[in-house]
């Protein structure tokens with residue numbers, strides 16, 4: 001009674017019928033044939049695919065209890081603690097705790113805003129040093145979200161030339177590349193692939209080094225912990241551990257702390273920096289859009305003070321562009337798979353407990369009922385006829401429901417403040433004609449990656 005889908009072949013299932021470099025395209029085609037709920041076999045295991053805003057909302061929001069568990073594959077280096085891959089009580093408590101700490105530290109509020117402001121100004125300073133000559137913005141843009149998470153977790157920022165910082169960032173970038181590669185997906189279908197010598201050894205080495213770095217920071221915090229005035233995420237967690245030290249079943253363990261930190265870096269750095277990097281590429285291609293943002297910056301902020309979050313309410317066009325960038329780049333077309341927490345009856349089908357579920361967020365972001373001409377970059381998708389910002393429930397770039405992005409508030413602040421700071425200080429100059437810029441992603445699987453490009457930041 002599983003939902004319908006293409007007939008699987010023995011052992012490989014439907015893998016040969018799918019383009020593993022562009023799973024999204026394959027799933028869109030299957031949705032046309034089988035409707036919004038269908039089954040594909042990755043290897044011998046069935047995966048139920050949810051395609052389209054209505055089914056996504058029904059499953060993730062209205063029936064969140066049934067669809068919000070996450071698949072954990074033994075291919076992951078860490079045991080299923082932390083936030084991203086955990087389920088049940090440990091997920092609930094760690095997620096709630098992390099959100100409370102982030103909010104208490106100012107996610108969506110002034111304190112973190114100051115941190116991001118400071119970081120955006122460091123970026124502007126670093127961009128000035130390029131003297132308007134062509135540069136690949138990848139590294140500098142990645143520094144901002146990485147330092148913001150460092151501030152939240154360690155209460156420190158690193159200089160962009162610091163070798164430890166550069167090494168740490170490189171490791172995380174590679175770790176995300178591996179975690180979103182077809183290899184790790186295939187490991188869940190064929191566990192033996194986990195031991196493919198080259199990639200397996202590299203993955204274990206990277207994770208071990210990141211873990212050592214995190215453990216060193218935790219030790220530093222333990223030595224100087226002041227219980228009455230926690231300064232950062234680690235302090236808050238260590239205090240919680242101390243309070244619960246007599247509780248044998250406490251979820252607040254050293255292991256959980258390491259994995260939670262790993263998760264916050266993993267989920268909170270590449271996502272935001274790739275959005276910025278991809279966003280700038282769209283702005284290079286659409287200079288008329290960039291000019292309108294700069295006009296709005298001129299009217300609302302001017303040149304003599306830094307942008308702040310309060311400005312956003314008076315900048316509907318900039319807000320709409322940020323949403324349109326996120327909609328078009330479709331950064332996480334399909335999040336790491338969910339699974340059913342119990343046997344589920346859904347739209348006339350029976351989906352057994354623990355069945356893998358793919359949530360195609362891309363299908364909501366590209367719905368042509370909500371966004372006419374979804375393939376076009378058009379900030380008008382988020383503006384009403386009077387030029388006011390228009391919210392859309394179809395905007396699922398951060399997913400929806402219980403498992404929705406924990407860092408949405410932080411990411412929105414980073415995107416707004418970084419973009420407005422850049423455009424307040426620089427004109428963006430492409431190296432080729434704007435109409436020749438190709439914005440097609442070089443990878444579109446669990447993560448969409450932009451093509452690499454060079455840009456000139458010309459001081460205004």
Ligand code: HEM
Pocket residue numbers: 083084085095263264267268269271272275331332335336359397398399400402403404405406407408410411
């Ligand atoms: C533009 C930036 C970002 C985008 C597009 C994004 C998107 C997402 C998406 C699509 C999910 C998966 C939801 C699901 O499985 O249904 C997610 C989960 C998550 N995100 Fe983000 N994210 C961004 C930035 C951040 C930041 C800055 C943080 C750090 C604080 C963060 C922390 C997390 C965590 C911890 C989860 C797992 C939540 C859970 O499983 O309960 N994200 N994000």
